[in-house]
Amino acid sequence: MTDVPFARAHAQLLAGPRGGDVAEVVRKVVALQAQDIRANRLGVRVRSAGLTASDVDAACASGAVVRTWAMRGTLHMLAAEDVAWIVGLLGPRFAAAGRPRRLQLGLDDETTARGVAALRSIVAGRSLPRGEIVAELASHGVVLDPKSQAPAHLLAFAALTGVLCRGGDDGDEPTYALFSDWVGPFETLPEEEALARLAARYLAAYAPATAEDFAAWSGLTLRQARAGFAAIDPVEAPIVDELSVRLLGHFDTYLLGYRSRELAVPAEHDRRVQSGGGFIMPVVLVNGRAVGTWRQERKKGTLAVRVEPFGELPGGLGDALLAEVEDLGRFLGIPAHFHSAG
Structure with missing residues (x-):
């Protein structure tokens, strides 16, 4: 049986191999x-390896x-x-x-x-x-x-x-x-062709997903979303069975790419992730599932990453979580350390 959140994390470059440059990362997840x-x-950092904030700029x-x-x-x-x-x-x-x-x-x-x-x-x-x-x-x-x-x-x-x-x-x-x-000339495609292309790109980056998910992510009507899905073949992405820990920032598309966050965020903690007005908090993602929120605090030339877990963190996260914190600091060009509020 497919582990849907883990499969989605792989499709989103949030598990398994990371992307190599900014355009590659963006192209992979469509937007x-x-x-x-x-x-x-x-959003680029968490899906890439070796890039810096200045590379995005x-x-x-x-x-x-x-x-x-x-x-x-x-x-x-x-x-x-x-x-x-x-x-x-x-x-x-x-x-x-x-x-x-x-x-x-x-x-x-x-x-x-x-x-x-x-x-x-x-x-x-x-x-x-x-x-x-x-x-x-x-x-x-x-x-x-x-x-x-x-x-x-x-x-x-x-x-x-x-x-x-x-x-x-x-x-x-x-x-x-x-x-x-x-950018260049504003050259568009016929709607049928554009729907099929966007549906294929969406599935490559968000599968497993439904036409309803596609409609929610894109803003297309459900009729359009279903037409796009009907024009393409199903997508299956390879999955590497290994621990994946990522620090997603505010408004990450992984949490906005589907009709519901219920497979990624425990229902009892959803209000901690969406605090109102469409404001999506940064989360700690483990194998495609949110296990807590996090925030960054800058003080005296260092960055403190404070994790507020939903409960007891799964075992064995220490090294992977520390590596993510250190990579965040490297990306931003400031020494970073980890602190858990749990």
């Missing part, structure tokens, strides 16, 4: 959550990977060659779904269209932070309250329609560029 840049870096700066709005209409990091066809499939659905909120923010269809036209001119040939974009929008007659959500929703609409994407970013500050400048 990584990217609404939090620091957590996004950790360099991959973004080079355009090898791109942060933009994709699955479920939220920010993700994708390999550059995947952005156009995935956004072309998912973007129109979420651009339309966001219209009621845009109207609430004063972004009616006419204002949104003028805003997008202005964005094409403002960021042409360069990558700018949101504050500068908002200031220049005003000079084009599109005045948005910088303290409101209107700028974010206009930028998201432009990204979901293939006009913008995130640029290389300036440290932890997001920047935005024209899609055509940063």
Whole structure:
């Protein structure tokens, strides 16, 4: 009988061999959550060997990977060659779904269209932070309250329609560029072909999974998800029977890639993992199952990793957990040590 969480961890590069470079890791799992840049870096770290946080930033700066709005209409990091066809499939659905909120923010269809036209001119040939974009929008007659959500929703609409994407970013500050400048032509696929391709990529990275899981992860309708699954063959990934301990960061896609977390997180501890408002906590993952949460504390040039287990930790984790803590420190460029609150 298949150990589903362990098999999923293998498919996600969270057990067995790790990836070798940033684009390879992102390509393997299709996309990584990217609404939090620091957590996004950790999503690469936990699936790779030998990379550093600066390697992730360099991959973004080079355009090898791109942060933009994709699955479920939220920010993700994708390999550059995947952005156009995935956004072309998912973007129109979420651009339309966001219209009621845009109207609430004063972004009616006419204002949104003028805003997008202005964005094409403002960021042409360069990558700018949101504050500068908002200031220049005003000079084009599109005045948005910088303290409101209107700028974010206009930028998201432009990204979901293939006009913008995130640029290389300036440290932890997001920047935005024209899609055509940063990625290339916005070349999409026919829906049937795109559905089949995305379903195949999803299963390669998330199996065992159902069409319902695929719909929940992508934001597609269940009808679309089932059509995508019907067009491809089942996927079985090889599994190496060895202990796997990983420190997943906030919002890790492993915990957001299915209709439910029930196979990965004990039901009685789910509220400790999702503390409200879609906020997913970092977890200690053992063979695909969460056994506790963790947090990092920086003090006097060192990093303390504090683990809060759900109960008594399984035996034999010591060396593997310590290795993960030390690798986290290496990735971030700061000495790290382990502390358990249990």
